[in-house]
Amino acid sequence: MSVNKLSTEESYKTLNKIETDLLRPMTHHKGLELWILFLVLFFIIGGYAYFIQLRDGLGVTAMRDYTSWGMYIGNFVFFVAASLIGMFISSVLGLLKIKWITPITRIAEMIALAFAMWAGIVIVIDMGRPDRLLNVFLHGRFQSPILWDVTVVSTYVAISFLLLFLPLIPDAAVIRRRLPGLPKWQMKIYDLLYLGWEARPGQYLIIKKSMRILAILIIPVALAIHTVTSWLFASTLRAGWDTAIFGPYFVSGAFVAGVAAVIIAMYFFRYNYKLGDYITDFHFNRMGQVLVLVSAIYIYFNLNEYFVPAYKMRIAEKVHLVEMFTGHWSTLFWFTQIICLVIPAFLLIFKKMRRPSIMLWLSVLVLLGAWLKRFLIVVPVQQHPYLPIQNVPDSFHHYIPTGIEITLTILPIVGVLLIITIIAKLFPVISVWEVAHEKGVDESIIK
Amino acid sequence: MKEDKNLSDSPQQDENNARRGFLKKLGLVVGAGAAVTAGAVYLGYDHEKKKNPDGKKVRVLTADGQLMEVSEAELIQAENQTADEESELQRRGREGLPGKHWVMVIDLSKCRNARMCMAACQGAHHLRPEQHHINVLRMQDAEHTEPYFMPKPCFHCDNPPCTKVCPVDATFKRQDGIVLIDNQRCIGCRFCIAACPYSARVFNWIEPLKSEEDKDLPYDVELNVPQRKGTISKCLFSADCLRKGELPYCVRACPNGVYYFGDLNEDTVTNGTTRETVRFSELIRKNGGYTVLEELGTKPQVYYLPPKNRLFPYQYEGKTTIDPDDSRVGGGRG
Numbered sequence: 001m002s003v004n005k006l007s008t009e010e011s012y013k014t015l016n017k018i019e020t021d022l023l024r025p026m027t028h029h030k031g032l033e034l035w036i037l038f039l040v041l042f043f044i045i046g047g048y049a050y051f052i053q054l055r056d057g058l059g060v061t062a063m064r065d066y067t068s069w070g071m072y073i074g075n076f077v078f079f080v081a082a083s084l085i086g087m088f089i090s091s092v093l094g095l096l097k098i099k100w101i102t103p104i105t106r107i108a109e110m111i112a113l114a115f116a117m118w119a120g121i122v123i124v125i126d127m128g129r130p131d132r133l134l135n136v137f138l139h140g141r142f143q144s145p146i147l148w149d150v151t152v153v154s155t156y157v158a159i160s161f162l163l164l165f166l167p168l169i170p171d172a173a174v175i176r177r178r179l180p181g182l183p184k185w186q187m188k189i190y191d192l193l194y195l196g197w198e199a200r201p202g203q204y205l206i207i208k209k210s211m212r213i214l215a216i217l218i219i220p221v222a223l224a225i226h227t228v229t230s231w232l233f234a235s236t237l238r239a240g241w242d243t244a245i246f247g248p249y250f251v252s253g254a255f256v257a258g259v260a261a262v263i264i265a266m267y268f269f270r271y272n273y274k275l276g277d278y279i280t281d282f283h284f285n286r287m288g289q290v291l292v293l294v295s296a297i298y299i300y301f302n303l304n305e306y307f308v309p310a311y312k313m314r315i316a317e318k319v320h321l322v323e324m325f326t327g328h329w330s331t332l333f334w335f336t337q338i339i340c341l342v343i344p345a346f347l348l349i350f351k352k353m354r355r356p357s358i359m360l361w362l363s364v365l366v367l368l369g370a371w372l373k374r375f376l377i378v379v380p381v382q383q384h385p386y387l388p389i390q391n392v393p394d395s396f397h398h399y400i401p402t403g404i405e406i407t408l409t410i411l412p413i414v415g416v417l418l419i420i421t422i423i424a425k426l427f428p429v430i431s432v433w434e435v436a437h438e439k440g441v442d443e444s445i446i447k
Numbered sequence: 448m449k450e451d452k453n454l455s456d457s458p459q460q461d462e463n464n465a466r467r468g469f470l471k472k473l474g475l476v477v478g479a480g481a482a483v484t485a486g487a488v489y490l491g492y493d494h495e496k497k498k499n500p501d502g503k504k505v506r507v508l509t510a511d512g513q514l515m516e517v518s519e520a521e522l523i524q525a526e527n528q529t530a531d532e533e534s535e536l537q538r539r540g541r542e543g544l545p546g547k548h549w550v551m552v553i554d555l556s557k558c559r560n561a562r563m564c565m566a567a568c569q570g571a572h573h574l575r576p577e578q579h580h581i582n583v584l585r586m587q588d589a590e591h592t593e594p595y596f597m598p599k600p601c602f603h604c605d606n607p608p609c610t611k612v613c614p615v616d617a618t619f620k621r622q623d624g625i626v627l628i629d630n631q632r633c634i635g636c637r638f639c640i641a642a643c644p645y646s647a648r649v650f651n652w653i654e655p656l657k658s659e660e661d662k663d664l665p666y667d668v669e670l671n672v673p674q675r676k677g678t679i680s681k682c683l684f685s686a687d688c689l690r691k692g693e694l695p696y697c698v699r700a701c702p703n704g705v706y707y708f709g710d711l712n713e714d715t716v717t718n719g720t721t722r723e724t725v726r727f728s729e730l731i732r733k734n735g736g737y738t739v740l741e742e743l744g745t746k747p748q749v750y751y752l753p754p755k756n757r758l759f760p761y762q763y764e765g766k767t768t769i770d771p772d773d774s775r776v777g778g779g780r781g
Contacts, residue, residue: 057676058635059652065578068640068650128635128650128677132615135634139615146614146638237608237644237743385646386740387599388773390584391565392577 004440011442018436019178022428025273027179032425039418046411049404050125058128061405064396066389067382071401071409072126073232074375078257079119079412080153080229081250081370085258086112086160087222091215100286102438103278103430107265109164110429111258114419116157116225118412125408145231152224159218164423165193166211170433173197173447189426199447226251233377239316240381243309249301255294256341257370263287263363265420267356269429278430281356288354291366295345302337319384329380336376340369532665537629540668540686543621549684550624551600551698552707552716552730554752558583558596559703559759567700572680573657573672578649580682581697587769594761594769595754598705600697601626601647601682602739602747609639609648618679624711624748625686629668630678639679644743648681694719703758711748 006014053060063070089108093101124130140147172194176187197203230250233241243249266287270279309317310325324333344362347353353362379399383389389397401409433446504516560583568580581600587593603626610618610626617632618639640648654676655661661673669686685695693699698706698719709716709727717724730736731750738747761767 057651057653064652065640065649066646068637123636126636128637129633132632132634135615135617135632139617139632141614141616144612144614144638146612146636150614232638233641235612236642237745238641382641386644387646388584388586389646390773391579391582396577 006440006442008442008445011440011445014439015436015441015445018432018439018441019174021275021277022430022432022435023175023178025275026175026182026425026428029425032421036418036421039414039421042414043411043418046407046414049407049411052404053125053408054130060402062395062399062401063405064399065392066385066396067379067399069126069378069382070399071375071379071405072122074371074378075409075412076119076122076126077229077250077374077378078371079115079122079416080225081254081257081374082261083112083115083119083156083160083258084222084226084251084254085262086116086163087218088255088258089262090163091219091222094215095212099438100283102434103275104262104266104283104287105434106164106167106427106431107269107429108258108262109160110420110423111261111265111416113157113160113164114416114423116153116160117419118415119153120157121415122412125412145228145235148228149225149232152221152228156218156221156225159214159221163211163214163218166207166214167431167434168193168427169195169197169207170199170446171428171431173199174432175427177447186426197447199444201443204443223251226254233381238381239314239384239386240320243305245301245304249305252294252298252301253370253373256291256298257367259287259291259294260363260366260370263291263359264367267360267363269424270356273424273429275430278435284356284359285351285354288348288359291359291363292345292348295341295348295366299342299345302341316384316386320381323380323384324376329376332372333376336369336372340365340372529663529665536665536667536669537631539690540627541619541621541629543623543625543686544689545622546712547623547689548711549603549689549748550709550711550716550727551603551684551695551749552727552736552752553598553749554705554707554734555595555597555754556752556757557703557705558598558754560585560596560763561702563700563702564598564697564706567696568682571672571685571696572670572683573655573661573674574649574680575656578651578680580649580680585763585769585773587771590771593754594763595757596761597751598697599645599647599739600749601684602645602745602749603682603684605746605748606744608642608644608743608745612638612642614638621686623689625684625689626681627668627683627686628671628679628681630671630675630680631666631668633675633678635677635679637679644740644745645747648679651676651678651680 061070061072086109089101090105094105124133127133136147136150140150142148172190175182176190176194180187227247227250230246234243234246236242263284266279266283269275306321306324310321313321323329344366347362348359353359383397383399436446437443503519505519507515507517562583564581565579565583568574569576569578572580574580581598584597584599586595586597603620603624605620605624607620607626610620613619614636615632615634617629617634618626619629620626635650637650640650651674655674658673658676664673666673667687669683669690671680671683674680685693685697688695694708694717695706698708701719704718704720706719707716707725707727707730708719709724711727714727715724716727716730730752734752736750736752738750741747761769763769
């Protein structure tokens with residue numbers, strides 16, 4: 001694959017530098033304990049909030065009979081969306097043989113796995129009877145889109161897990177050699193993971209072949225998880241959800257969220273882990289272009305989703321759309337659509353804007369918008385059913401999330417950060433062997 | 448030739464002999480069987496007589512509602528009564544009443560928002576005041592049309608969108624057309640609420656109204672009592688009443704003759720107030736009966752008669768007009 005092979009002596013020198021750079025964050029981590037302590041502290045608070053919800057029922061949230069899906073479901077859609085990025089970077093771009101993605105594939109896979117794992121937990125938080133979770137398997141019926149979702153999300157978690165851990169095999173061997181002083185429990189993980197790696201050509205062949213098969217396999221599964229998630233809404237008869245483009249609309253939106261998340265993570269690792277030689281301005285420039293591309297596709301789907309029904313203004317759609325465009329939700333709607341999607345995408349067209357520091361903030365906006373958009377897809381539609389909402393308390397007409405609800409929405413996000421933190425602590429966030437390959441290092445010495 | 452004839456006769460004779468032999472044997476077997484049976488019956492009688500000299504019989508109602516006679520001495524206290532009762536209630540609740548297809552007709556010209564139906568329903572199903580299995584809505588179809596009251600139960604659709612999406616078969620349609628809830632199975636995902644275009648479903652967001660008093664009651668899937676926190680509830684067409692041959696709670700409670708209820712297969716419906724029984728098809732045909740939002744393809748089994756020749760003019764909270772924000776599609780005040 002590499003263009004110019006290095007001599008043996010040069011190979012050792014280059015590999016040594018790569019190993020030193022990429023493994024350094026594993027032993028040097030100022031403030032990591034404090035960060036983990038903060039995350040764990042939030043977990044305790046979140047745990048208490050969940051205890052209250054279990055004890056008193058979902059009534060502790062702002063959800064009621066009409067708006068019966070709230071922030072939790074919006075959060076779930078956001079999580080599934082963000083998890084799609086693993087498939088996009090390592091499969092779509094990888095199979096297209098786009099070289100520059102090498103140093104960011106692991107970051108994308110970490111994000112994908114963390115979000116996909118927590119997506120399942122987000123759904124459990126939303127359940128009225130989490131104690132009956134097993135009923136889904138005992139009495140599951142396959143005509144319910146929920147069953148499809150359970151099936152594809154768990155498959156996606158499994159494949160993402162393999163796609164993250166297969167390329168870790170050679171790296172585990174490298175860690176064993178380079179960092180023998182690590183704590184015993186940590187070394188046990190690498191002993192388990194390196195699977196007797198000896199950098200033989202046959203081993204390389206197996207690992208590359210398996211990664212390729214997984215990269216192909218994950219494409220339909222990833223498309224399925226978000227398409228099926230969109231069908232949770234599109235399969236109902238409600239005006240605003242009852243549209244045919246929900247599948248591709250959700251998938252295109254998922255790439256926007258995922259690319260923004262990867263850019264934020266790239267920025268963080270570049271500066272905190274001092275990986276400026278690997279995650280370069282060039283990579284930011286490229287990711288900025290990718291963000292423009294996926295945003296443009298998403299804007300196109302938005303146009304279809306909102307303009308077409310708005311042109312006709314069928315009564316049930318009209319009530320919903322007017323609330324979005326000029327009514328109760330208009331501020332949030334236009335903030336999400338213009339400030340968090342159109343403007344960032346437009347700015348990133350210009351090369352001057354595709355610099356790490358600017359891209360960080362634009363990506364934060366885009367990611368925030370991605371979350372708000374899921375909220376706007378889930379909540380407002382339910383407040384306008386076909387038949388009027390009457391003879392119920394005033395709280396049934398509105399939806400203003402409660403403190404417990406907000407806490408339990410943030411909890412899984414903290415969970416994602418915790419998983420990413422742990423993986424980034426135990427393993428190099430950039431694949432050592434793949435970067436070494438690219439620089440022309442002799443394959444047989446990476447062990 | 449003659450010999451040939453004789454030869455040909457002999458198999459026939461053999462056959463006759465064989466048939467006779469068979470009949471003889473059969474008689475023997477039947478005779479022996481009868482003797483044994485008679486003996487057994489006598490022995491059984493004798494045994495029963497010894498055990499229960501008075502031969503006193505008691506009448507008991509089996510779980511599936513049949514009246515049976517048993518000799519008193521045979522009666523034993525059933526073990527684990529609640530569990531048995533519950534599983535029997537579940538079984539018959541899921542099965543439904545064979546040969547029936549329940550249907551409701553709501554005459555909008557007679558409704559004056561008395562809300563006795565709502566009260567009776569909430570009482571029977573142990574619901575909180577904001578939980579409506581049946582809800583009397585204030586409706587206005589278009590800007591210049593007359594407002595009217597519309598009681599809205601679950602429509603027990605023949606193509607129910609709610610049962611389709613349930614991941615665990617906790618809500619299901621029975622053979623008699625009723626869409627029921629099993630709150631012992633429900634996982635509380637609320638997909639059915641999202642799927643129902645008629646907002647017919649409610650959720651137990653907090654501890655149900657009478658959960659303390661009801662906690663020892665066996666769960667009746669046809670009444671959905673005891674209600675359970677974290678599960679769905681909705682109109683059940685009073686399946687428990689129908690089993691007893693009674694009209695639903697709301698239908699009986701109406702003072703104004705709004706409701707008709709009956710069996711589509713028999714083509715008869717009975718008015719809950721006047722107890723008058725009429726032909727369903729004729730009632731619908733003569734009065735321009737319709738179903739709500741039938742364009743959604745849900746096939747509702749609750750029919751409405753239009754609000755014409757009204758007995759009472761529309762009036763709500765002293766006003767004869769209706770706030771368009773209150774009655775429009777979505778009725779949302781934001």
